[in-house]
Amino acid sequence: MLLWLAAILVLPLVRLLFKDQARKHLPPGPRGWPILGNLSQVAGESQIWHLFDKWKYEYGALTYLNLFGKDFIVINTREAALELLERRSAMYSDRPRFYVLEYIGGEMAMPFAKYTKAWQNMRRATHEVLHNQAAQSYHPVQTEEAIILAHKLLFDSSLTLREKINGSAAIVLSVVYGKRSLSIGSEELPKPTVDNSDSPDSDLLLTSDPLQSLSNIGHRFTSSGYPGSYLVDVFPILDYFPAFMAKWKSDAIRDRIRVGSFFQRYYDDAAQNDKHRSSLCAKLTDTKLASGLTIEEKAWVAGITSVAGLETTSTTLSFFLYAMCLNPEIQHRAHKELDYVIGRSHSPMFADMKNLPYIRAIVKEVLRWNPALPVIVPRKASEDDWYKGHFIPKGAAMMLNLWSMNYDTDVYGPDVKEFRPERFLQQCEKTGEYILKPEFENEDGHSSYGFGRRKCIGRYIADNALFIDMSTILWALNIEAVASDKPVVQKKVLDTINPIPDFQCKLTPRFRGVDSVLQQLRDEVAQAREE
Template sequence: MSILSRFDMIPLAILTVLFGLTLYIWYSGKKQLPYPPGPKRLPIVGNLFSMPSQEEWVTYRKWSDEFGSDIIHTDVMGSHVIILNSIKAANDLLDRRSPIYSDRPPMAALRDLLNMDFNITFLPYGPAWRHLRREFHINFLSTEMEVFRPFEQRAVHRLLRNFLSSPNNFSKHLRHMAGQIILSVAYGIDVRPEGDPYVENAENVLHALEIGSAKEATLFDTIPWLLHMPSWFPGARFKRRARKWCRIVDNALQTTHDKVKGDLDSGTAAPSVAANMLSKLDENSTELDLLAAKGVPGTMYMAGADTTVTALETFILAMTLYPEVQRKAQAEIDSVVGNSRLPDYSDQDALPYVQAVLKEVLRWHPVTPLGVSHKVIKSDVYEGHFIPAGSIIIPNVWGMLHDPNIFTEPDRFYPERWFSPDVPAFPIQAFGFGARQCPGRVFARRSIWANIAGILAAFKIVPTEDGPPEKKYLSGLVSYVKPFRCYIRPRSEAAASLVRDTENEI
């Protein structure tokens, strides 16, 4: 839901125009080359009122076709925005020129108003980011993650049991499963089957993230003086609401941090990333070490759950709309795994079609269709076009993964495409670019795969009597599937019995 109504934005726009001369850099600085092509701009406000507010990824892709360029230039109140619509452009700039394209925009709503500056995703390029990135890699080594496989498998099996008992609540069950995995791995918390306070805290943090990444929140980056606007000012409702959610986020993270610290002191701490990092702190620890001990598990807490849920909702939607894909994947599982057990991680390499389904889920609708914005730290030139220093770079991941020159019939859910030598080996763009690529991508892929394989082995997903649902997604940093209905039924009594038997696992 929008945080600021269009009415609320009117006084902001008027005052912005009045103060426009201080921001008016339309023609400032000398450039020898043209900007990349883009939609026509108005004086001072630029493209402020022409930027799309829904399904932006579709509009940005159309702009590439309209203006004949893989990169598009827009201007929002003097802030240059460069949109990358092709894998080639993203590779050339965000990967090969990563040292100057790995900064972040201010993200003031998230970092300043909601106190999420511990999150490595939002940190600017610099010493703090490098330190947390290094700690992420250390804690996400495959050998470090092996200890958590039983936790993940139990969470998947609990999800299957929940699907068996109340399939209509599949979105709720997906969220609980994702929360269970993240909380166990990040903090060693064994969550309750229902009504767990830590899961509820995680949901609150994710809701705050949704608020802080809403379209209106970017106004604080475009018009920085809004950060100093008094709370009674028209349009300041966002700041008032952010103050409340900031307290909720701080409390949620402090609660989990204190629990792990208490468990370490009493010698009862379960294996977790937080326990591992906190146990290494001593009197010689630096401020960056303290930040990492909070930021690494905290980022997992925020980043892992929502992305897993959204990917699995996309999977369920796809299975509802493409029954032939579901049948092929289930036939492969039956032939390899059989009917006497459920699939587990050891089956991944033997189930290439299920792997292709996972790849297609991440391509068909990426969890973050516009990625996370980058910022270029110095002026650059690309294919004869000038990119000013400080430009915000939006990687249109959806547009890249729907490029018809690479992915034939891009709107079709078609796992078979991943067996062709003409497409990339994996839609790695779904996990970011360059130095900013998601450090937990291997863990995320494994978790999503385990759930997909388990669901396919045990259940059949079909449309309701109302017919196939609509494929519709909401805008935001994480693009949620618009709520839809389907039937999730056991494939057989034998499959249902296998699911029930997981209740007894240790």
Template sequence: MDLTTSQLYLLTGVTLLGLWATSTRKSRSNSNRLPLPPGPKGYPVVGNLFEMPREKVWLLYDRWHQSYGDMVYYEVLGQPILILGSLKRTNDLFEKRSSNYSSRIQKLPMILDLMGAGWALAFMPYGATWRRYRKAFHEHFHPNIVSKYQPIQAEAAKTFLHRLFASPDHFMDHIRHYFAGSIMEICYGIAVLEHNDPYISIAKEAIAGVAEAGVPGAFLVDLLPVLKYVPSWFPGAGFKRKAARWRAYIREMLERPYHRVKRELEAGNARPSILQSMISKLPGESDPKRAEAEKMAKAVTGAAYAGGSDTSIAAVQAFFLAMAMHPDIQRKAQAEIDAVVGQDRLPDFSDRAKLPYVNAIVKETLRWHTISPLGEPHMSTEDDEYDGYFIPKGTLVIGNVWALMHDPNAFVDPSKYEPERYLNLKDTNGRLDNTIRSPGAAAFGFGRRICPGRHLVDASLYMAVSNVLAVYNIKPPTDNEGNEVKLKAEVTGGLLSFMVPFKCVIEPRSSVALTLIQGV
């Protein structure tokens, strides 16, 4: 549908009028006349639209929490939004009242309509379809099953170490190859290429699009859905061209590995994988349930790949930066590995329970660098009354993960990278202190929408961190005068937050470590 400028203005006006009418009806449904939660005052109709930054909105929310408390309410173009800034609030709503706060907003034309990402478990509304997909996902990623994937993760880690030695300056690419390679093997039975792998390239572009568009309001079309009808050549419609490009990558990410595995199954040479198992159990070609079952198989494996790889990539990038910035922490972890594992082999999963400091590094990395600072927003499906306030039906409810992971009431000096905060210093064995807020309380989501692939991600992170520390030293680069460059922790915005690209020096710890690297 093509629109003239006058038609666009007319439809925009109708949309704004509808938003005003919706807000009026919303106020009438508050029969007990309870106040809305505290928050910044906005303008009529547009609300707080003009206060919202394009990036790193969690920093604005943090300032609001300081002014209004741990529950902040505001509106943008009639859309009510509630920010939860404490573990008590997220537990009360996402856990104790999960039946009302487990859905997802469906007014996201950019990512759902234009990009075609509505198949993703993370974006599905709460209901029967979501429960069916979630159950299928859980069958392949619950803790007991995840342990079966450890040999694949261990082999991928060895390849990672070898690639780091061959070209340490490209460590960012090697991190992506490590996680993408292991997940492709687990999900599809596909061994990725050493260089220029098409599956990795396609997924990288698709996930980048989702990360940029997955934040509500990132594109104006999410606030004014009528804009999705403007032609791509229309002035200011660059979002349409972006959406078309990302849509193509998303479709290719789903379809290409699916059809490869299907062909290999028909030829009798498919390698064991999650998708191979799911295709083998599909109804017959003539069965009316076939299409939906195929869609689910693509969605489960696609979601595992998209959700697991970039989360892990962002975490390990942060780990490399933290080690380069904190050589004392690096040396402590290496001393622990040497004492428990020795120097003649690499750490494996059987060593994990005996490496509390390494585990503390994994935890602290996920806390210090909040990969998804605001998580994926939830939505209330009914009007609610909570703690003396009225929360309207359809409110976008956001758990401020960044605030929970940088809460000064839970963490001393929260901006500091300090794995020791997770150790029980009174324990002579230096075991983990389980009374300290774990990143698992927020970093992987909340309530019924918690990430079902978190156990796989955690295992991959441990393997990467322990193996790299066993054989490599990570240091800051030097300038032309030979002085170390001072590194800073700078992050990007978006649904997922990455470290701004940085350089570091990666060298084998010793000749013994070099022999171990070359032996893998």
């Protein structure tokens, strides 16, 4: 009996001493201040991935930060990410607590939710309609949307370049809600009048434009998960303040209701009116795998999927156009491949993909060169762990520094800052033609879609959309930089989304008659949709 009592008293002390010794082996990191730790170095730092990249070269694969007593570890290399998030995924699939994200609806938003049974149900149901084989069913509508985008880029002078690119993300509406982006018929999404009068200084603006509203919702979530955005994440005691005394809390609670109502309205409309039952919403109403989800959870699955797809698609296409402006020789080589494989009488199709290795390499290089999300909302270590002699304490927030992984000179060579699709290609010994390297036939070649159980679930649809959009634009248009006295700059924002440079480009027909071909193709799409 005495031995049992002694063990009960001594074992916690032994564990405490062991933990204290283990903490001496935390990963290296920048020196911080007493009490605050590294908080002052991180809070308010825009485009934080550049700071993390700088620290990577000083401290290695893992960088340790102390944010007012909280353990925060940045994963800087693909090797470390694969080991921790793939091979040990059971220990690194949860999320740390972000209070504002939680109040906005983080428990319902799959990319931000904690690793619970409800999350697993949402993930499983979404995978059912977005996996690689299912993604092929969306090829026809993606091809149509690519034609509409190229037509709009060439002919529509009423919109800015940014507005046109945002419109390209309407493919997401087709996939998720079964609605077509072409504004000619009755299949547009409902456009509710949204009242923002009760919150003129709100962080979240919802409008009658569904694409703009979804984009604003996305930024509300991603900025709320940005390190140091809210003091409550550093000082949890602030959460005890009632909403009427804490504006951040009252705003978040209000926005949770508004976002939920927005998602529900669009889900209900799609579930009732998708005649072909081809959308994510329609399939969520039918599939057995979604039977464990409530109606509200299904609406949030659809809404957050559309938000994620919209931001990644529009941001990546913007960087694609920027890359083409900076690298006319790459654009010229892509034109040659398209002329050789496709010709000029019809636009690219998915059947051409296997014969367009250079275009596929451009897609991969854009995603590597400027990922839409250079850093991702942190995971949480669910138990104590070790990696190459470094201690990872239970509860530590683990942030993926995708930027540094994509700019790793050990993986991509010393020219990582250059836009060079050739890094994914090799010369065929028999024909002398360039082909995609075998390791990239079924692999991304970049880290932009994340790792483990939380890897981007819509990556197959995203890759397909980017391929057909980029190939159609390159087939139809010349992309030229517009000279300006003002330097191209990126906005300084506290957000995990990569800000798009403020650039302008000139888009003109690439060959004689392409404008007529494009108009005819667009008219055929319009007629088919009207019928």
